[in-house]
Amino acid sequence: MGIKFGEKLRNARLQHKMTQAQLGAGKYSTSYISLLETGSREPTMEIISELSARLGMDREVMESWNTPVSPDEAEFVLLEHRARQSYTAREYTDAEASAAEAAVVALRLKNASAWWNMMFLRAEALRDQGRFEEYRAAAEEVLAHPLTEESLALKVRAETLVANAYLGLGRLHLAVDHALTAVELGGDLPPHSLIQISALFALVASLAESGQLEEAWRTCQTLSAAVAEGAPRQTAGNAYWAIGNVAFKRQDIEAGLENHQLAAQRLLPASDIELWARFNKASASMRLAAGVVEPETLECLERAELALSVIGGTLNDKLELQLIRARWLHLNGDVEAALEQLRPVEANRDALPPNFQGELDLLSARCLMGLGRGTEALEQLRRAQMVFAEAGAPNRAAIAIELATEIRAANR
Template sequence: MGIKFGEKLRQARLQNKMTQAQLGAGKYSTSYISLLETGSREPTSEIITELSGRLGLDREAMESWNTPVSADEAEFVLLEHRARQSYTAREYTDAEKTATEAAAVALRLKNSSAWWNMMFLRAESLRDQGRFDEYRLVAEEVLSHPLTDESLALKVRAETLVANAYLGLGKLHIAVDHALTAVELGRDLPGDSLIYIGALFALVASLAESGQLDEAWRTCQTLSDAVAKGAPSQTAGNAYWAIGNVAFKRQDIASGLANHQLAAQRLLPASDIELWARFNKASASMRLSAGVVEQETLQCIEKAELALSVIGGNPSETLELHLIRARWLHLNGQPAEALEQLKPVDEDREALSQHLQGELDLLTARCLVGTGRHQDALPHLSRAQQAFASAGSPDRASLAIELATEIRSANR
């Protein structure tokens, strides 16, 4: 029911020419006022008393905002509740469909806050299905909506949403641009704001994936400081995960292992098995990239495989796990077995981002070289170079070029 309240609260605030920070000053954060206005939080009796006084409104009049009075409003409340329940249950297809229906009802109600809230949920549902092209389109629609420019918190959330969409598509330079914007804007939010921390996550990931490791590491220090101020355990776990990733990429193996151990202590299967699966998959990938092939790395792969067998997973996640298992085999001197593991990945390569398609071809080439098929490796290296260049990852493209040069030189 808070969605009707939120829209009317926003209108009253604007009529009083107040910012969200001014309305909440001294008691409520800017982020919390934003959550009230988008209907993400229900107002308590105390909040209604406080805000009605600050806006010079009759308390009973504000109380009445919190009750749906029309069939469309009642329909919206039901659809929103179902969409959020489906998302929490990881039924992302239903969550996306229901959020789309709820957004259409919000348009009929001319309720921009309700529309924004449901479109944001729709984008997240598309993301978690791996439908990144559609996710990008919805995220950019949210970013361009006039309501987004009325709130700093909404602007940061929308820029972060778009950054993550381009990150998923492998368009790393665009992801960096949007993540930088989100972080710069987010500096005006409280230092421990989860919205600001989310922007930092996006920037660390996009910088690291595009090879800008020094910049990524500096951002990691900011992220570490932000979560040290009392972030929830799961948020802190995600932060240590991201920081460890960058450490591995910088070949600081000890720091990478230490931070991933801190993450493993906070990201537990009982709390969120899907997140646990993704962490173990990512940790295995980072360890392998750094040449860490000890038994603990295999255990990470097996944990991720076990979790995905329980919860399922979108096609790109399953393919990526095959790719990680193949890397393990290759690094442990089993290139022929690795090539067998890569066959289903290559057959469905279009489900992967440009960056991962590059990794697929680069690993395939290395395995072919390992089995003595040097000439067969060259077409894969050419495709890898093109995929990495398209993804905005010049360092990885250079690796493909160097390996191709070595093969041609050896054949002269």
């Protein structure tokens, strides 16, 4: 697709003093017009005919926007194609590099829509490599771009992108702030908008990680209603996954198991094995955190380990799975094996987000307590309390304080 189309469509719309909603009224959603303008969707001949008529221009003129005419445009098209193909193939390093190159070419072309689209893709590729600080910087750059302010849909997408970046970094209060902004802005989008659903995902996760469980549960009800009818299978699966996570955190085991079962019915390995792996890893983690040590929990853990052995994964993925395996061993009474399982995780703790570092310290302390090594456990708990407090998770910090108080009382 020629990169001129989205930019020229936006300019033509603005010249006619039309909003995206007005241009698409009765036929195309606001979010779909936004996707056309950012180059995320390719216009068909039917769409070109309809939009050219609404803008009062010759169809042939609009058709000409869809053809690359300069060497820079041709280079951009090749780089964009490579970036998207690499991302689809989960070759995230190449996807990030190609998207970054494409964004540079877009700047030369003075094409804001093309730049925005490629920077967004670059941020997602950085996220999927676990390079969260670079991801945050790229997401903030997208949010600060003038084009973002011109479109409600782009603004919601950018705020969601930044929220997820701060969530990955464990800076939970900032994640909540940006996710709240995204959801509030997204309230003006069409009902059941996938852009708004993505914002709700970010808000649920941010609230839950920061310990604001009742607010997270209320947001879950909104998310559940948004995917109740007509949502794509995978989107609905992700929603039930998120809702189940919050239920487990609230110790509502029945609701947690029910929603994760609904998610498992929709997130299938044949459709997306990487997503299936992440879901099983998260489900095992949530079940164990809630004290559910049934055979189904071990099955989730083993499925995640198997999938990761097939697809590879980031260092973070491997460390998180080792942490989950250690929690399983601890809950089943094999404390020494659990502590041994945590050694390689501790050796790579700096690669983990702060909230996971806190969980590592908390679990290490529990294991040490089980072995009667209270003095060492106190040091782990002190570090856990500090990490959780800085990450904006006071409820988890309070658990560290309670355990430390228990140790000191036993030593008196």
